[in-house]
């Protein structure tokens with residue numbers, strides 16, 4: 001029963017393929033395991049699910065009320081983690097594609113993972129290069145702020161990096177604080193809604209029209225489709241793990 005209620009909450013907030021035009025498209029990019037999926041799911045469903053598999057990149061849609069009470073349709077693209085290998089940055093095609101597709105980018109690192117912080121500069125360059133003359137707005141999220149004893153990136157370093165890159169900065173904890181996560185994404189949505197007068201639900205602008213307006217090819221392949229079955233399966237796994245824990249106490 002509880003599972004059904006929880007799953008319907010996800011379905012309510014993160015529906016596959018919002019049919020509305022004028023979507024604000026947000027790509028979430030960062031190193032592996034920094035909490036990208038946790039942040040997206042937290043923002044969309046208010047819930048933190050601690051147990052995720054490595055993700056291949058899911059697309060979620062919902063509507064958000066922005067300043068002034070207007071409803072806008074947004075799409076949030078979760079992406080696979082970027083890694084640093086012996087040959088340099090290993091950037092899945094899906095990440096490049098998502099950056100080209102996005103109207104705005106959320107760069108994420110974990111305060112417990114120095115390496116993920118060091119990647120941010122290169123990821124920002126990637127965004128800037130992909131955007132060309134139309135660099136999309138970027139925000140920087142430092143996640144896992146709750147893990148004080150595991151911190152590897154000083155609290156001052158995030159704001160300094162964000163200032164150098166010219167983007168907003170938020171230190172958040174997907175596991176502990178919904179309002180921080182919501183605040184960061186919501187402010188970005190409000191900013192984007194102001195930038196894109198065609199974004200509200202009432203808009204008649206087509207997605208490809210928006211791409212043309214941005215000076216990007218409407219033929220850019222779309223990132224992977226939403227995978228609600230996968231999300232539900234993970235959600236079920238997480239709940240059954242919790243039930244097992246409770247039973248064993």
Ligand SMILES: Nc1nc2c(ncn2[C@@H]2O[C@H](COP(=O)(O)OP(=O)(O)OP(=O)(O)O)[C@@H](O)[C@H]2O)c(=O)[nH]1
Pocket residue numbers: 031032033034035036037038039049050051052053054055056079080081082143144145146147172173174175176
């Ligand atoms: N303590 C704590 N753990 C977190 C937080 N956010 C995510 N995690 C945990 O970090 C691990 C990785 O989270 P994911 O959301 O799967 O990270 P990801 O960036 O999507 O990972 P990849 O898909 O592999 O790139 C999971 O075990 C989460 O439970 C947080 O704010 N605090």
